[in-house]
Amino acid sequence: MPDAADVYRRVEESDALSSGDIAYVSLARTRAAGEGPPGEAFDPIGRIPAYPRPAVLALPHGREIAVDTMFALVVTHSCEIDRQTNRGVTADHVDCRLTMAPIVPEPAVTLVGPGGEVEQAVSWAAIERNEPVASLYLPPVEDLSAFAPGVGLPWPRAFADLRGLATVSRRLVATDRLCGLTPSYVGMLQRQLARFFTWRDLARHDLVEAMVGRRIEAAVPLNAREDRWRVALTTDDGSSLTVELRTQ
Amino acid sequence: MTRLASIIEDRDITYAVLAGRARLQARTVRMLATGETPLDNVAVGTIRRIAVALAVPVAELLEEEPVFPGDDSLLRTERLSAAVREVMWPRRVVRYPSPVETGGDEIADLTPDEFFEQMPAIDARRG
Numbered sequence: 549m550p551d552a553a554d555v556y557r558r559v560e561e562s563d564a565l566s567s568g569d570i571a572y573v574s575l576a577r578t579r580a581a582g583e584g585p586p587g588e589a590f591d592p593i594g595r596i597p598a599y600p601r602p603a604v605l606a607l608p609h610g611r612e613i614a615v616d617t618m619f620a621l622v623v624t625h626s627c628e629i630d631r632q633t634n635r636g637v638t639a640d641h642v643d644c645r646l647t648m649a650p651i652v653p654e655p656a657v658t659l660v661g662p663g664g665e666v667e668q669a670v671s672w673a674a675i676e677r678n679e680p681v682a683s684l685y686l687p688p689v690e691d692l693s694a695f696a697p698g699v700g701l702p703w704p705r706a707f708a709d710l711r712g713l714a715t716v717s718r719r720l721v722a723t724d725r726l727c728g729l730t731p732s733y734v735g736m737l738q739r740q741l742a743r744f745f746t747w748r749d750l751a752r753h754d755l756v757e758a759m760v761g762r763r764i765e766a767a768v769p770l771n772a773r774e775d776r777w778r779v780a781l782t783t784d785d786g787s788s789l790t791v792e793l794r795t796q
Numbered sequence: 797m798t799r800l801a802s803i804i805e806d807r808d809i810t811y812a813v814l815a816g817r818a819r820l821q822a823r824t825v826r827m828l829a830t831g832e833t834p835l836d837n838v839a840v841g842t843i844r845r846i847a848v849a850l851a852v853p854v855a856e857l858l859e860e861e862p863v864f865p866g867d868d869s870l871l872r873t874e875r876l877s878a879a880v881r882e883v884m885w886p887r888r889v890v891r892y893p894s895p896v897e898t899g900g901d902e903i904a905d906l907t908p909d910e911f912f913e914q915m916p917a918i919d920a921r922r923g
Contacts, residue, residue, distance in 0.1 A: 561872070572865050572879040617864060618883050653884040657892035664891070671894040679904045680895040692880065698873030701880045709895060724865045726876055735908030742911065743903065 549676045550733065552687050556695045559728045565646065566626040568729030568737055571721045574603075574617045575650055575714040581612045620648035621684070621708040621729075622721060623741060629718075645715040649708040651686065675707050678736060681743040683707040695727040708737075710744045755789050762787075798888060800857050801829040803850055817849035831888060835859065 559569065603615040622629075624646045659671040675685050689695065689703040729737065762783035770778040770790065777795050782788040804814060811829065815822040820842065827833040828846070835843060835858060847854045863870065863878040870878065903911060 572876060572883070574865060617862065619879070651884075652892065653886075655884070656886045656889060658889055659894040659896075660891045661894055661896075666891075667894050667896065671896045674896045677904070680897060683895040696873075696876060698871075699877050699880060701877055703880065704884055706884070707895070711895065720865065724872070724876060724879070726880075732908075735912075739906070739908040739911045 550685070550687055550736075552689045552695075555687055555729060555733045556689065557728050557730045558695045558697070559725060561722075561725070563728075565622065565629055565718055565721055565725075566728060566734075567622055567624060567629070568734040569622040569721060570619055570651065570726045570728065571622070571648075571716075572617070572724040572726065573620050573648065573716045573720055574615050575620060575648065575712070575716065576613050576615050577712075577714060578607065578611060578613050581606070581610045616650065619651040619726065620714075620716070621651055621686075621737075623647050623649050623708075623710070623713065623737065625738075626734075644717040644719070646718055646721055647713050648716050648721070649684070649710050650712040650714075651706050652709050653704045653706040655704050672705065676705075678740060681740065682710045684710070684737050684740050692727070699726065710740065756791065759783055759787070759789065798829055798831045798835075799859060800835075800846065801831075802887060803852065803856070804829055807850070814846065814849055818845040820845060 556570075603617075605613040605615070607613060629646065654672065659667050661667045674680055675683050676687075678685050684707060686703075686706040686708060688705045691700055692703050693700040759781070762785060764781050765784050766780075766782040768780040768782075770780055775795050777793045778790055779793060780788060780790045804811070810822075811825045812822040815825040818825070824833075824838075824842070825846070828835060828838065828842075843854055843857060847857055850857075862882055863875055865875070865879075867875055
């Protein structure tokens, strides 16, 4: 489990924006009117727990924009942030968006499993070890002023939730930036991003059935586990799935 | 937790008891206490009746206005401090889907260096 000193670093207002920056921003998501991610079962009004009162802006045809104001983590790679500037693109033409993951603090939530059962202790133990692919653990800080001068408050145990990515302009991130992640912990963020976007799991039976009649173009062995062998199959229509074979 | 829910909890009374004193439906009180119906969505008279039933000023029931990013009436550090207090330490706790999946995977234990060991470098200056 990483300590705060291994995870957070101080950033000056004048420092360039980078991956791992934490800022107070408004995250927008479009949805059907009244629709409630992260799940009607948990909150029929559709609030994101870290911020209980989203602003809602109506769109035509029964749609709306929900805006949640909360702390979030920049996941866009620092090289991508710098790249357009380095290539001589003028400021007016630099694509201004940064992708950010909302930060979910422990005091705001009771973590529940798929069936609605409370899984607080088990979930936080796994999150601390960065086991789930969809989260990046953010440890507590007794006094934030070490990383954010003038903000002498504690910061609770939290995680960046990769399931809620949204984009925000660079200027807004720069305006209310709190602190950043250390270069070594940005490596952990990159590992989690790679896992999150390349998630591989055993295919359901109906997906395997749908592959019948297709020509297998590639079979990549993934790993062996006792008497089983996992293989990623890619077919001639470009689809792929992972199956598990018995070796005995 | 809303201020109303906090007062109800401190007084150790039920929604039904408060509703009876305020001559309101218990459901109305519950929805206000849970935040499902924001206080600014109901008639002023309803809030007054609840305040009278609890013997508190109306102002004690109202939620504080949250601080918003970019609010230039506050210094940056004041804005961030208020945001940490309000957003990271809220009074209301809600249920939230855990990111934990069933079953594990071998790569969950790898360090970033081990994870990216075989990956070729990508030139950030590429065109």
